[in-house]
Structures are given as C-alpha cells and as structure tokens.
Amino acid sequence: MNEECLFMDQNEIFKKVRSIISEQLDKKEDEITMESRFVEDLGADSLDIYELLYLLEEAFDDKIPENEASEFETIGDVVAFIEKKKG
Numbered sequence: 001m002n003e004e005c006l007f008m009d010q011n012e013i014f015k016k017v018r019s020i021i022s023e024q025l026d027k028k029e030d031e032i033t034m035e036s037r038f039v040e041d042l043g044a045d046s047l048d049i050y051e052l053l054y055l056l057e058e059a060f061d062d063k064i065p066e067n068e069a070s071e072f073e074t075i076g077d078v079v080a081f082i083e084k085k086k087g
Contacts, residue, residue, distance in 0.1 A: 006086050014079050020055050021075065024048065034076035
C-alpha cells in the first residue's frame with residue numbers, strides 16, 4: 001500500500017473508492033453510498049467488477065485476493081477491506 005493511503009481515514013478511502021466506481025460505472029458520486037451494492041444498486045456485471053478490482057489495486061497500490069474480493073457486496077465492504085489492509 002502506498003504511503004499516501006496509509007494515512008487515509010475511512011471517509012477519505014470511501015471518497016477515493018467512490019470516485020473510481022463513479023467513473024467506471026458512469027454513475028453520479030452522490031448515487032454511491034457505503035451501503036450501495038455493486039450488482040443490485042449500481043448495475044455492475046462481472047466484467048465491471050474485475051475492472052474495478054484492477055483499478056482499486058492500482059489506486060491503493062495493493063493486491064486484492066480473489067477469494068476476498070468475491071465476498072465484496074457493498075462499497076462499505078471494499079472500504080473496510082482497504083482499512084484493514086493499511087493496518
């Protein structure tokens with residue numbers, strides 16, 4: 001994880017994740033909350049999710065294991081995972 005990310009709080013992580021998702025899925029940022037579900041609420045398909053994972057790995061300079069990523073249902077799940085990884 002890059003040094004900048006190590007000092008981000010939950011809200012800053014959420015804003016960065018939301019920005020990436022907004023751009024990738026062509027959604028307005030105010031439509032995306034911590035409770036937003038990738039498939040049901042944001043309309044992401046499996047290809048979208050793989051692309052998002054790649055972009056998140058790039059943005060936070062860290063690997064997201066597939067077995068953990070497969071359990072992400074909401075934006076909050078991703079934010080919690082990133083928070084946990086930064087230690």
